[in-house]
Structures are given as structure tokens and as C-alpha cells.
């Protein structure tokens with residue numbers, strides 16, 4: 001498929017398939033089109049060229065109704081843009097109410113316990129820290145059990161301990177996952193497959209994680225690592241570097 005914002009081509013003839021239950025890391029430098037691709041996969045944008053099939057049915061305007069929305073969960077890069085309820089409880093309950101679930105209180109309390117959010121349920125979500133907001137938004141998505149989970153830089157605001165907790169959660173969830181990240185170690189620990197986008201939205205790599213991490217030329221080409229000079233004690237030297245987080 002292909003996608004452009006007005007005249008600006010962002011995704012160029014991308015072609016790939018994802019099997020149910022697969023965990024796929026979406027890698028690429030700033031502006032390579034990861035967030036745009038996640039929005040396409042969520043059905044928030046429709047391709048401007050080519051086709052996108054979700055669960056063997058073509059995604060089009062007619063299909064994007066509540067039943068599709070309840071099968072796909074997307075976490076945006078900036079969780080603030082998604083928080084609009086007066087309390088954390090209401091935030092997590094929102095989609096459950098929209099999709100007509102029963103037993104809402106029990107479901108919210110269960111996921112709040114799993115995420116360690118019990119003490120925050122009565123608070124205004126906008127007053128939480130960045131990492132807590134990410135957790136609330138994730139809980140609000142996972143509580144309705146989507147088949148496809150699309151996460152845009154979910155660990156960007158998390159401290160190392162929370163990131164570790166989050167990776168453990170990701171490994172437990174049975175949903176299909178597409179995880180956009182700049183953090184190669186999070187990608188490696190959670191996903192068996194990687195898609196690497198080049199600036200301009202072409203696919204540079206589609207395959208298992210392990211060989212990708214040994215392919216320095218490709219990682220440099222995709223801007224996922226770089227060489228620079230820096231200081232170690234009294235010496236200045238240069239080598240390949242990961243800039244994570």
C-alpha cells in the first residue's frame with residue numbers, strides 16, 4: 001500500500017503481511033513513517049494506493065465501525081492526546097462502555113491491579129506523570145482485549161524498571177503486536193520479527209530480529225545506530241552507538 005499527506009508521499013509501495021499472534025517491531029528513523037503506518041493499520045487512515053486487509057477483509061470506509069474499533073487498539077506516541085476523561089477509572093472504562101461490555105467495574109479493577117494503578121483510579125489522568133499516563137492508556141486499550149495491538153513508542157516515558165515490567169507484560173499478551181520504537185533492546189526482547197522503514201517509507205528489512213542486529217551497515221543506513229565521538233574517562237574515541245529511549 002501507499003500513503004501521502006496531500007502532496008507529500010510518506011509510505012511508498014509497502015507490502016507485507018502479519019500473521020495472528022506475531023510480534024513485530026517497526027523500526028526506522030524520525031520521520032520515516034512509523035506513526036503513519038500504525039494509523040493505516042488501525043484503519044484511522046485508508047491507503048491512497050493499494051489495499052489493506054484486516055482479518056482477510058479489505059479495510060474501507062464502510063468497515064470502520066465500532067466492531068473493527070473493538071478489535072484494534074492503538075496507543076499514540078503522545079498519550080495526552082488520548083486522555084480526556086475526568087478520572088483514571090472513567091478513562092479505562094470508556095471503551096468498555098462504548099463497546100457495550102457488562103461488569104465494567106470488575107474489569108477496570110482487575111486491569112488496574114495488574115497495572116498497579118489501583119491508587120490512581122480516582123485521579124485526573126492529566127495530572128499523572130508521563131509513564132503513568134502511558135500505563136493508563138495501555139490499560140484502557142488492553143481492558144477490551146483487542147486482537148491487534150499497535151503501540152507507538154510506548155516506553156519513551158518509562159523508567160528502566162517500568163520498561164522491564166512492560167516488556168514482561170508484552171511477552172504475556174497473546175494479541176498480535178506491532179511496536180514502533182527506536183529502542184533496539186526493547187524491540188529485541190519483545191519481538192521476533194522486525195520491519196525497518198527507510199526515510200521515504202520504503203521497506204529496508206523484513207525478517208527476524210537476530211540477523212538485523214548484526215547487520216551494522218543496514219542499521220546505520222536506517223539511522224538506528226550511528227558513529228560519533230565521545231568521552232570515556234580521559235579518552236575521546238568513536239564507535240557505533242545506540243541512542244535508546
Ligand SMILES: Nc1ncnc2c1ncn2[C@@H]1O[C@H](COP(=O)(O)OP(=O)(O)OP(=O)(O)O)[C@@H](O)[C@H]1O
Nearest residue numbers: 005008010028029030031032033034035036037077
Ligand atoms: N498530519 C500530517 N500532515 C502532513 N505531514 C505529516 C503529518 N503527519 C506526519 N507527517 C509527515 O510524514 C512523515 C512521517 O511522519 P511519521 O510521524 O509517520 O514518522 P515516524 O517514523 O513516526 O517519526 P518519529 O520517529 O519522529 O515519531 C514526516 O515527514 C512528517 O512530517
